[in-house]
Amino acid sequence: MAGAAFFPHLPEDWEATRATLHAYAHAVGAVPRAAAVAHPKWWHISLEVRPTGLTTDPIPLPGGGSLALRMDLIAGEVVVESSDGASQRLSMADGLTGTEMGDRIIEIVSARGLQADYQRDKYENDEPRPYEAAAARTFFTAAVNATSVFARHRASLEGPVGPVQLWPHGFDLAFEWFGTRVVTHEEGGETTTHPSQINLGLYPGGRPYFYSNPWPFDVDTLTTHELPSGAQWHTEGWEGSILYYDQLAGDPEGSDKLLAYARTVHALAAPTLMA
DSSP: OTTSSOOOOOOTTHHHHHHHHHHHHHHHHHHHHHHSOOOTTSGGGOBEEETTEEEOOOEEOTTSOEEEEEEETTTTEEEEEETTSOEEEEETTSOOOHHHHHHHHHHHHHHTTOOOOOOGGGTOOOSOOOOOHHHHHHHHHHHHHHHHHHHHHHHTOOSOBOOOEEETTTTEEEEEEEEEEEEEEEETTEEEEEEEEEEEEEEOSSSOEEEEEEESOOHHHHTTSOOSTTOEEEOSSSOEEEEEGGGTTTOTTHHHHHHHHHHHHHHHHGGGGOO
C-alpha cells in the first residue's frame, strides 16, 4: 500500500510553533484532567487526532449535555463546543501565553457550568508564543497520516490495546499494546504491579522521530536483531527503538516503511512480554 500515508517535510523553524502547540495542549488538557470521567490509565486527559483537529473526549456538563475542546490546526484556533450547538474560539496566532490561553479556556467552560478544581500549574507559563500557521498545518498532516499507520498496525494485533492518542504533557502521539507479563515494583514499602507493553509513537520535537519501546526491554535479546528502514535500537537515556521522521518524509513508501518498522519491533519483542 505504498504512498497511502505521505509524511511531509516539517519546516526547519518548526520548533517554535511546536512549543506553542505544546503549551496550548497543556491548557486544553487541564479541563478534562479536572472534569472528565476519569480513566484508570489517564486516557481521559489525552487528545485524539480527528479530521477536525486534536480533540478531547466529550465532557459531561452538570445540567446535561456535554462539551469538548479542540485544537483546530487548520484554522489555527482552540475551539470549545457543546452539544447544544454553542461554540467559542480562541486564536492560537494571537500570541497568548500558556497562562492566558488556559485562563481564557477555563473562563469559557466555567460559564457553561463546568466548575472544577483546575490545576493551573499544569499550564501556567508566561513565555511568548510564536505561531506559524503553515508549520502547524504541516504537522497536523503528519499527525493525521501517522495516526492512520498506527491504526493499521493496532488493528492487526492480538490482545488489549489502548487508543491512539496525543498526550499533552509530552506532546507525543502514541498507543500501547499490553502483554500478559506483569512487572512488580516495590518502593517505599508499597508494592505496585504494571503490565508489560509496547508503544508506538511519534515525538515531533528536536529532530522528530517515531519510536517503539518494549517494556521491560530485553537488551540482550532484542539488540542482536537489525531493524528495517534505517531504524535503530536506542539504549542511551531511554530504552527502545527509534526511526527518525526525516528518514521517511517525502518518501512515497513512507507509510509502508513505518508499518514494517512497527511490525518488526512487535514481532521481536512481544514474545519477551508474555507470561
